Amino acid sequence: MLYEEKIIETIPVGPLGLIPLKGCEELVGKVDKYLVDWRNERESEHKTSIAFSGYQRDSYIIGANTPRFGSGEAKGEIKASVRGDDLYLIVDVCNYSQTYSLCGMVNHMSPDDHYQDLKRVIAAAGGKARRINVIMPFLYESRQHKRSGRESLDCALALEELVDMGVENIITFDAHDPRVQNAIPLKGFETVQPIYQFIKYLLKNEKELEIDSDHMMVISPDEGGMSRAVFFSNVLGLDMGMFYKRRDYTRIVNGRNPIVAHEFLGSSVEGKDVLIIDDMISSGESMLDVAKELKSRKARKVFVCATFGLFTNGLQKFDEYYENGLIDRVLTTNLVYQTPELLSRPYYISVDMSKYIALIIDNLNHDASLSELLNPTGRINKLLAKYRAGIRD
Incomplete structure (x- = not known):
């Protein structure tokens, strides 16, 4: 019911x-x-x-x-x-x-x-x-x-x-x-x-995904978001990988220690669709670096999912990465203000909450x-069953 x-x-x-x-x-x-x-x-x-x-x-x-x-x-x-x-x-x-x-x-x-x-x-x-x-x-x-x-x-x-x-x-x-x-x-x-809503809108817009551990993987862009990615991967039955940020602690730039490199922990992403999960896109720098690293490791499609899309540095970098094939979709919710420019982007999916x-x-x-309501496992399983059966709402 x-x-x-x-x-x-x-x-x-x-x-x-x-x-x-x-x-x-x-x-x-x-x-x-x-x-x-x-x-x-x-x-x-x-x-x-x-x-x-x-x-x-x-x-x-x-x-x-x-x-x-x-x-x-x-x-x-x-x-x-x-x-x-x-x-x-x-x-x-x-x-x-x-x-x-x-x-x-x-x-x-x-x-x-x-x-x-x-x-x-x-x-x-x-x-x-x-x-x-x-x-x-x-x-x-x-x-x-x-x-x-x-x-x-x-x-x-x-x-x-x-x-x-x-x-x-x-x-x-x-x-x-x-x-x-x-x-x-x-x-x-x-x-x-908002895990259920992310899956719902991704499946609505991507018709040919295979959601299993052989074809898809969940990625945490940093160690702070591990619990979020673990929950996401467990609910979907997928493997998980993680990047951690190696920083230069000898200097401070714009109020923080600059990131030297993103190091990857996890199994091979070659040929797989990957979901990068985080709570927010602020400047988007970390997400884009992670997407670039995944593409260099021969990931098939890269989907960026973040609850809050702030895009504090604008959309130019995201446009460039999309045009160069480094990202395929960006999903954020309508829980925060969305600019008309963001809503017009061909790669953007607005997740209605x-x-x-x-x-x-x-x-x-x-x-x-x-x-x-807070545990979406049952609803996600029903959604995946319909998707695998070829039923598209």
Whole structure:
């Protein structure tokens, strides 16, 4: 049985409310449509009871603004009553396309600006909501998750701050280091892996793949992403390889030790399709170096899969590598801002996560378990069985 067709067994925590922060309107619009359709079609004898008041609506989106004064300071405001609601605030801290005016100058919003706006909207709720949940696909400051010397622990501080403001659940995707949840051990924290969606969209666009250990391999571009690649390879029944970065620790360039070489650990990739799995593409330098190394080892096709496609250095290098046959496909999700230029690239596949987010919200609103949603093994096996049988959706 599909999750969206499930029988209602528990009453909702409260009337559902979705609040998209600035730049998240398109994604939340898709999530809202799924929820509206499911709840209008779902049958239950309890839907007319008072506990289900507001269960079926034309939209669950609640408008919120964060207008700014001329000085650049801002405030949060919510445009409807949220008393007793189960609120889900969705924020994309990486959406640099959003702007605001500061003393007559146009500024692009940084992750810090988006995070402050999130806190402003939480504060605007004034403690009246039944429960506040934050869906933050790219976890704010997740790259500063551990201390090396005299450094701040920004991600842990942010999580503690949100919990102190009354947030009960934080949902993120592919956290850079899931252990950061140790900062808030008594609150709900889920880091979700979009493995099923990657496989689904790859199989939809590549019709002639043979998914077995003789023809395909999963590659981790560094030692930090090993657990992600191990899970991916185990679910698909594939072999795994890993590159590790040999760095020059005698000097620092752009705030980090430069990479001298990528060393490979694993069996031969000759003639195989390879999936390079990582949590994000920032500049893309590591991914492209790894793709080049794999092609030099005679890999057949190279697919790059990353949850977050930031492309901080632009797309020129990716275009060159595609034209030279060093990469075949790049898959990233729509959980962060995607430029029109990226969406137009022939090698790019956008992985839509809106249905998955809607399922998570629906389950949480009913206080139901997320275990089945967080473990995609069964769904992946069904998908692979259909693909091998020649059934193409």
